[in-house]
Amino acid sequence: MTLDGDHLPPDPEAFGPWLGRQLRRKGVSQSELAAALDVTRAAVSAWITGRATPRVDKIQAIEEFLNLAAGASATRDETPESSGYIAWHHREAHRDGGRELGNAAAFAFDSSLEITAREATQNSLDECHDPTRPVRVRFILHEISGERLRRLQEAIRWDELAPHIEAASDPNEKVGKQKVGRKLAEGLRELQETGKLLLLRIDDYNANGLTGDDYDDGRFAAVVRRQLDSHKLGTAGGSFGLGKATIWGASRFGLVIVNSTLSEPHEGLRERRVIGRIDLPWHQLNGAQYAGPAWLGNRDPSRETAARSWWAGERALDELYLRRASGDPGTSFLIVGAHDPSGEANSLEEMHGALVRGLATNFWASMVAGDGKPPMLEASVEALCDGQVVVAEERVDPYRYEPGRARAIRAFLDGTTVSRLTKSDDVVELAVPLTVPPRKSEKGQAPVEHTAVLLVTPAVEGDPKPNRLVGMRGTRMTVVNRPVTALSLGSTPFQAVLLAGIVGDRKLPADTSAEAFLRAAEPPEHNDWKATEDLVATYARGAATRLREFRQTAFALVRATVKPAESVESGGTPTILRDIVDLEPTPPARTRGYPTVKSATGDVDETGAWRIRVEIKLPERDDPWVLRPVLRFATRSGPKPEGRWAELVAESNCDVNGDILSCAPRERSAVFTGVSDVASHPVAGRMTIVEVDLIRAKEGGR
Amino acid sequence: MKRIMPYPVLTGEVTMTIREARLDDVQLPYSVISEQDRTVVPRPLERDDWEVIRLGVQVRAQRYELDAGPWLSLSFLATASERRTNAHSAVKLMMGQPGEWTGEVEIHRDDHVGRVQVSGQLVATVDGVPGRVIATVNRPWTVDLRPGTTAHRESIDTQWANFAEDSRFSWCKTDPWTVTTTDETATLVLNSGFDGLRAVLESPTAADRATREALAAQIAVDLWSTLFNEAVYHVEGHDWPEGWRGQVLRRMLPDIFPDYSPDDALHEIVNGGTGAIQARVLHAAAKQARMPRSLGGFIRSLRKVGPEDE
Amino acid sequence: MNATLGSLPDAAAAKFLTTGVLENSEPLPRAAIDKISETTQREAEPVRQLFDEAMKRHTPAERTSADAWLAPVLHATLRLTRREASDPGLWNYLAIGLAPEYVYWRHMSRGNPPTVSRTRFSGPFYSQAFARLWWAAELFRDGPDYGPVAVACANQDVMNTVLRLEMILHRPTAQAIIRLLATNVIRTGRQVNALAGAVNTAGGTLSYEALAPDAARDGDAYRDWIEELAGELVPYDTLPSGPADGRARPASVDVLSTLFKQLYTEIPAGRETPD
Known part of the structure; x- marks a missing residue:
């Protein structure tokens, strides 16, 4: 440390917030500091707001008074991390006696891990920081037990929290009988019985992070403090703020710890802003009544029972499983006691699958890159158990899960679409008009004409669900997913994608209007465009009709595109006769009423003879099956020459008599071996393929 | 049929896709290609002046299996063949990525007339022997050049004719339907001059459904028993007849001799070894016609209207 | 007798091939055959001359040798595309309408009564009396x-x-x-x-x-x-x-x-x- 360094005049911009934070931490008021330093309270206030900077001697006095190392103010070191500062702060029950027995937002719709993946990722896309780079989301499932579990429980002050969870799930209390109470009890029971806890960590990178004040409007408060506050503008997908509810809903305890790297500094800092929140229902403990929610953080002396976020050290983050992979801004949510709310995925592998599915089916379009540009989104999922990889990190590949549709988006981005289908991987691009009516608030405004892009491409081979139309807005999250029915006979199986609103790079005013219009047409689940209350309330008369016309046009265009060039009226065959004149081979029944060769193996020995072992599957019957095993040589075409046996040996459940095989009655299988007679080969043995057939023979042989 | 090979062959599937079709360099709409039915029906062939159809073909084998196996000098040959014109051409495809081959197959008008099979084989040097076939395409494609063909699936032709005015049918002019066959095709001919036949068969109303199905089943029983007997007549020795005859026999023999293997059943039917054969043929035809369902539905529908009439 | 070759469909051909015809004890109804055959633009005379010439050049005892002479000249005289040759109508017409004498001459079996296999008149390409020659020429040239x-x-x-x-x-x-x-x-x-x-x-x-x-x-x-x-x-x-x-x-x-x-x-x- 240089001499100068000791007494560097502090940067007022950063010094103020730092000082305010230190005072809060120590629980020292501005007046107390003013008295100790022998300055006016106004002077201290001016330092904290950054309007003035203290003299060097005063700075040393401050460091001394706050028990900080000399120079701490210049480097803005934090007070040494001490567990004493971090605690759970429970909201007291409402004075009016009102009780909330569950989080309303969490019950707005049935949740599942797939929905959690969708909502969390949607939030991340909405919070994209640098639009020239992809937003990266990463899902890590981690099941911990033993020492790992104990260390985590220490880090999140579990022992403080557990009595509250137990109280909220007490079956003797009314609250414990509610859905939330039962869920909590189930979570506690499982933790106790298995000694295992599942963590689900959801990271985003290149997102804004939880910026803003601890209480005032801003991203932090929107996510951590409030319910049903989406804090979203523009193209945002989630207009109901349900995203965070599904994150908390994925915890059996409603317990999530958050670490955020901010895109804009708060209190002069960016990295490692941490806070925890648990959503419990109303409960009482030791005679006190609690509203339910509680926060893990620094006590805020200015607000009774509230907690502020804190700037954690690296080690604390490791203990919380929340250390981020890079300094790129964004947020990490640690869902403690994660589960699939739908109850469908239970093992780590199944949950991994559910998350990948949730990402692939909703965001395949955002993950397609084109025209030499990176994709909007990259996503991955991995699963660990006590630090060991169970399912390796899988980067979700849109071409794997949605090959046809991903190809369509790619062709659109690359500008390689065509006007009519001629190849199996062609993508046809069509225009679908949407008339956006004016808002009720914009009286006298004319409707605007938006042109959506419709992409149609032949389905890939084996596509389990062809002939569907998916629709999406600027976020490229799948909103509409509908089968296209009433197709002409002989239509090409296809996948269709409708891009509406803000489409690609063209920035037309009508696109923005259409984007807002369609967003208003989305129900909370974001799975349709229909006449929602919001739409009807916001837009002028006819909005519902315009929407219907838009959908009908899109469907009609798809039908026309995949229709065969000439109508396939089947040459006068009445429809009713079509099935019964079919000549395509039918697959044989698996079980047949006659003996079949179940397995035949063998090779050519050094004398050129075939040595063969054959397993026969027999239909059970009381009489023996009497068979002649026929050795044939496969040919390019025409009759297959028959070979002779030099030797036939029964191995099980049969007798050999000459070239006749008698299989024991009531047996279901028999095995024999045979050696071919070289003199009966049409060509050298290694040049032949042999087949063994079973032919009925007369009892007793020839 | 279990085959025993004297050298290692591929166990994974080799799939062929026809990605595009051009008729004398004019790109045909993709709807002529049916991936599902593995057919190409280049319909606008009513014109006679075309020369060649070029098919863009892609073949895929499992790369990991190829990497792990003992096969050297892999090459893929795509073939276009048609028995009627004895045409058989083979073209080597180009390997792009490992396990993936692409190329063009040409179909010349002068050399083809009906159903052209497009298939192929993967060839390699195995244990020092060059030119071994180590895999063939699992589901070959069919290019159907027959005029008037519209359906992608192979089926018995259906025609309407007024028997009273058509000399071909003067011998059966009062019948509602008949069956004609050649080596290539079997045709169900419906008598358009038969009062009400067309109206019932093509009736779009749901109320006629049961009647329509019962009538269709009756036609089907006649059709399949006739075709079966025609097909049996053409069996020579132990060989399965080609074309529709073989297909009819393969569909019906298992119902006629359920405890005989197909080959044994063919042998039995030719040698007339089992009595009461026509009764069994009738049974097999009824099964093709889905008689129990259609007729059962018809009888139920009669019962349904019964009480209301009373 | 038509001056051009006709095309006789399989179904129609089958009707004419009665046992009497196969044994050559019953004449073929030429007029009926010409009536039911579709006409083509091909001249009949040069083709008929080939069959007469073949019979002239070979004694009944050496009738199998006629194949080697007839196959190339038949191929060079008809000049068909494979597409055209795949139509059995032409071959049926040659055997039943134009030159049944040649079919009897070349393929009458020694049985009792002597008979010609039905497939020599109307049958698969490798069996029919003229199709087999044309295809042998086409496939082996x-x-x-x-x-x-x-x-x-x-x-x-x-x-x-x-x-x-x-x-x-x-x-x-x-x-x-x-x-x-x-x-x-x-x-x-x-x-x-x-x-x-x-x-x-x-x-x-x-x-x-x-x-x-x-x-x-x-x-x-x-x-x-x-x-x-x-x-x-x-x-x-x-x-x-x-x-x-x-x-x-x-x-x-x-x-x-x-x-x-x-x-x-x-x-x-x-x-x-x-x-």
């Missing part, structure tokens, strides 16, 4: 050279066995087999059948197309040859010239004839002797 055709047709086992095998649709395979016959590596009918069996069986494991690539045939040259007929007279005493649509690649024929010779010599002893 080496471009314009009908030499290999004469070799093939001189051996009834080639006509009865080899002609039916799909492998000979690959021209180098067909030429290699004929070369072994022409160079006397194989001679007897039994040897032909043994070779065909060996090559056909080994062909299940070997791709002759891959071992011996063939050049694509020149469809335009074939078309030109068809159109040249108008100004040409097909010679009877020398082999005519076939279409110059390209020969089988000589290197490929070399490869396969060496391979086939090896396959033939490797046939296990005992196979050739009758069971």
Whole structure:
């Protein structure tokens, strides 16, 4: 440390917030500091707001008074991390006696891990920081037990929290009988019985992070403090703020710890802003009544029972499983006691699958890159158990899960679409008009004409669900997913994608209007465009009709595109006769009423003879099956020459008599071996393929 | 049929896709290609002046299996063949990525007339022997050049004719339907001059459904028993007849001799070894016609209207 | 009698082939046949002359030798595309409408009563009296050279066995087999059948197309040859010239004839002797 360094005049911009934070931490008021330093309270206030900077001697006095190392103010070191500062702060029950027995937002719709993946990722896309780079989301499932579990429980002050969870799930209390109470009890029971806890960590990178004040409007408060506050503008997908509810809903305890790297500094800092929140229902403990929610953080002396976020050290983050992979801004949510709310995925592998599915089916379009540009989104999922990889990190590949549709988006981005289908991987691009009516608030405004892009491409081979139309807005999250029915006979199986609103790079005013219009047409689940209350309330008369016309046009265009060039009226065959004149081979029944060769193996020995072992599957019957095993040589075409046996040996459940095989009655299988007679080969043995057939023979042989 | 090979062959599937079709360099709409039915029906062939159809073909084998196996000098040959014109051409495809081959197959008008099979084989040097076939395409494609063909699936032709005015049918002019066959095709001919036949068969109303199905089943029983007997007549020795005859026999023999293997059943039917054969043929035809369902539905529908009439 | 050739559909042909007709004890109703046949633009007379000439040049005892003479000239006189040749109507008409005398002359069996197999009049290409000759010429010619055709047709086992095998649709395979016959590596009918069996069986494991690539045939040259007929007279005493649509690649024929010779010599002893 240089001499100068000791007494560097502090940067007022950063010094103020730092000082305010230190005072809060120590629980020292501005007046107390003013008295100790022998300055006016106004002077201290001016330092904290950054309007003035203290003299060097005063700075040393401050460091001394706050028990900080000399120079701490210049480097803005934090007070040494001490567990004493971090605690759970429970909201007291409402004075009016009102009780909330569950989080309303969490019950707005049935949740599942797939929905959690969708909502969390949607939030991340909405919070994209640098639009020239992809937003990266990463899902890590981690099941911990033993020492790992104990260390985590220490880090999140579990022992403080557990009595509250137990109280909220007490079956003797009314609250414990509610859905939330039962869920909590189930979570506690499982933790106790298995000694295992599942963590689900959801990271985003290149997102804004939880910026803003601890209480005032801003991203932090929107996510951590409030319910049903989406804090979203523009193209945002989630207009109901349900995203965070599904994150908390994925915890059996409603317990999530958050670490955020901010895109804009708060209190002069960016990295490692941490806070925890648990959503419990109303409960009482030791005679006190609690509203339910509680926060893990620094006590805020200015607000009774509230907690502020804190700037954690690296080690604390490791203990919380929340250390981020890079300094790129964004947020990490640690869902403690994660589960699939739908109850469908239970093992780590199944949950991994559910998350990948949730990402692939909703965001395949955002993950397609084109025209030499990176994709909007990259996503991955991995699963660990006590630090060991169970399912390796899988980067979700849109071409794997949605090959046809991903190809369509790619062709659109690359500008390689065509006007009519001629190849199996062609993508046809069509225009679908949407008339956006004016808002009720914009009286006298004319409707605007938006042109959506419709992409149609032949389905890939084996596509389990062809002939569907998916629709999406600027976020490229799948909103509409509908089968296209009433197709002409002989239509090409296809996948269709409708891009509406803000489409690609063209920035037309009508696109923005259409984007807002369609967003208003989305129900909370974001799975349709229909006449929602919001739409009807916001837009002028006819909005519902315009929407219907838009959908009908899109469907009609798809039908026309995949229709065969000439109508396939089947040459006068009445429809009713079509099935019964079919000549395509039918697959044989698996079980047949006659003996079949179940397995035949063998090779050519050094004398050129075939040595063969054959397993026969027999239909059970009381009489023996009497068979002649026929050795044939496969040919390019025409009759297959028959070979002779030099030797036939029964191995099980049969007798050999000459070239006749008698299989024991009531047996279901028999095995024999045979050696071919070289003199009966049409060509050298290694040049032949042999087949063994079973032919009925007369009892007793020839 | 279990085959025993004297050298290692591929166990994974080799799939062929026809990605595009051009008729004398004019790109045909993709709807002529049916991936599902593995057919190409280049319909606008009513014109006679075309020369060649070029098919863009892609073949895929499992790369990991190829990497792990003992096969050297892999090459893929795509073939276009048609028995009627004895045409058989083979073209080597180009390997792009490992396990993936692409190329063009040409179909010349002068050399083809009906159903052209497009298939192929993967060839390699195995244990020092060059030119071994180590895999063939699992589901070959069919290019159907027959005029008037519209359906992608192979089926018995259906025609309407007024028997009273058509000399071909003067011998059966009062019948509602008949069956004609050649080596290539079997045709169900419906008598358009038969009062009400067309109206019932093509009736779009749901109320006629049961009647329509019962009538269709009756036609089907006649059709399949006739075709079966025609097909049996053409069996020579132990060989399965080609074309529709073989297909009819393969569909019906298992119902006629359920405890005989197909080959044994063919042998039995030719040698007339089992009595009461026509009764069994009738049974097999009824099964093709889905008689129990259609007729059962018809009888139920009669019962349904019964009480209301009373 | 029409001046042009007709086309007689299978179904109609079947009606005329009564037992009496097959035994040549009942005349064919020529007028009815002409009436039901669709007419074509092909002249009938040059074709009929071929059959008369064939019967003139060969005694009934040497009737099988007529194949080797008739196949090339029939091919060079008809000048059909394969598409046209695939229509059985033309062959039915030749056998039933135009030249049944030739079918009786060439194919009457020695049974009692003597009879002609139905398939000689109307049947698959390898069996029908004229289709088999045309296809033998088409499949065994080496471009314009009908030499290999004469070799093939001189051996009834080639006509009865080899002609039916799909492998000979690959021209180098067909030429290699004929070369072994022409160079006397194989001679007897039994040897032909043994070779065909060996090559056909080994062909299940070997791709002759891959071992011996063939050049694509020149469809335009074939078309030109068809159109040249108008100004040409097909010679009877020398082999005519076939279409110059390209020969089988000589290197490929070399490869396969060496391979086939090896396959033939490797046939296990005992196979050739009758069971």
